[in-house]
Amino acid sequence: MKKISLIKKFEILEKEFHGIGNSIIQPHIVSNQKKYKTLLKKYRKLEKVVNIYEKYKKKLTALQEANSILKNDSDPEMKEIAYLEKNKILEDLSNIEKKSDDLLFSTSPTGRENLENDHRNAIVELRSGTGGDEACLFVEDILRMYIMYFKQVGWKYKIIHAQKGGIQGYKEIILDVSGKEGEGVYGNLKFESGVHRVQRIPKTESQGRVHTSAITVAVLPEIKDIEMKIHLSDIKKDTFRSSGSGGQHVNKTESAVRLTHIPTKITVECQEERSQHKNFEKAMNVLRSRIYQNEKEKRFKERSIKRKSLVSTGDRSVKIRTYNYPKGRVTDHRIHKSIYNLVGFMNGNIQEMINFLKLSEKNQ
Template sequence: MKKAFFIKKFEIFQKEFLEISKIIIQPNIIYDQKKYNFFIKKYIKLEKIVSLHEKYNKQLVFLQEAEFILKKDPDINMKKLAFAEKEKILLKIDSIEKESYNIFFKENTEKIENDRNAILELRSGTGGNEACLFVEDILRMYTMYFKKLGWKYKIIQAQKGIKGYKEVIIDINGKGNVYGTLKFESGVHRVQRIPKTESQGRVHTSAITVAVLPKVQDIEINIKYSDLKKETFRSSGAGGQHVNKTESAVRLTHIPSKITVECQEERSQHKNFDKAISILRSRIYKNEMEKKLKKRSIERKSLVSTGDRSVKIRTYNYPKNRVTDHRIHKSIYNLIEFLNGNIQEMINLLKNFEK
């Protein structure tokens, strides 16, 4: 690797480190906990790079000294020692360059990840019909948000309940970081409200799960057909002419990961198969991502980053007109506007929290 590249990169980070060092000692930053936490996280990241920079510069100086002896010193024994020392120095330089390269391009890798399109899965949880109705409400919230951003979306799987939906899967495509924006929505969304059927006026609590998957290409996740168990069945519909009389619905099970996907929105088995493969590919990819996240530092294991679906992340409280995100302890007292797709403020706060 070219040393000029590393020297230039190190200088950029060194300059940023000096700027952050001045910012974090300012009184208005110290007394603002959110701002201070934001800058201290950046400071810690940059401090490691600056430390590598110092080690790198020392090794470059040692390398110059060894090369000077090899060129100028007439003593053969000194040249032998200098040659052996040079080999050790080059190994240390190579090690520092590799470690630095991983740090430099970690953010770039995350950017590529965030720029992907996404698959959004909504599923009813505890609460029966009320949970199914809430899936429908959240579906409306997200689709209104997508329209505001100019993103295109298509429902690729929907399973209706007696009221609302038991499950909805949406394919989302748009400019900008679609997955990077929506990934913070993964988790359990809880609703507290009085159901229409409740005569006593009691508040009920229901929950749904939201999963956001990065959309991947077949070249990235190669699924062997020998690893698939394919089943076909008749699509469930509203009755009459809408019920599919052929087995066009598809259920795929990926045997190695035991992930199962169903798709019955299309009347063609071939189209349902293609959509099911797309969802399956994203789920497998998501699993691989989560395995990598577990190996990263404690900082990268935060709920915001992993999108752990087993943990309650947000509560929608109708009586108090409040939506609360429990990861950042933020409440917005305008629930109706939030459910009308005005969720950008919360997403921005979550993005800042992750940095």
């Protein structure tokens, strides 16, 4: 069944490849440089798929020949050669199928949408939800979890904005996370977007009852200035004194910045730097990413894409994960996967869960 399904996918992309091949030689396409470059890039990607398909078809033909010899030939030597050849062909076909999974996913429409930003750095936003002070404490716990994960994989992070909770923890904290080129920070962290629920006995609970609290995580791809131009006339800028730590300078000068994008009403604050200029730059960085994500979500709705699961959709209104402290278990509800090492998970060992989510995204 897998071979039939794979061949159908190959045939669809082969037809698309030949269609683009005919299009890029047309004068009206050649004269439109932007469209020509886009189609040429797609053509080269599909060319790799078609080349693999040709190899795949040759192997299938060779398999038929080997099976025919095994079935019809009476010569024992020929049968032994055919048997050995068949095993080698089956191994080659398996390798081609494994290689094809990644390639076909990246060239399919949904795959391209899911993967188009995977190479980017990321903006990570954590916000307390239901649960009052306990939710603020959990924001701090999840922040620590991510920081320990970043250290494991060698990524850097900067705090862009932080709002302390009433007693402890954070109501909101925003991070800029970066890695080396091609490390795919967003490609790993995008699965964290959604509602994270915690079940545990709060420190303030005198009767030992388990409470349920929740926080939201939003992971956005970092968008550079050259990729998205925002007109300054569309931005309302307010400055105010920082309410956070940072010494006398921060608290005495209006270095904190609040930006409001008038067309979308998206608002961003930044007060972590002593310089108003640096806070403005950081706020603009977050604003670009939020506007980009806003546009992307609108585009998805217009195309009426029906998602089979919430893996990597970035839907922050849906419960994605539960951290159950009494049972020492963390469960991801999108893939029905539980890990019974909550302590290790909270110490940054989250890559195993991310790998399961990546696999689920591929198999959608």
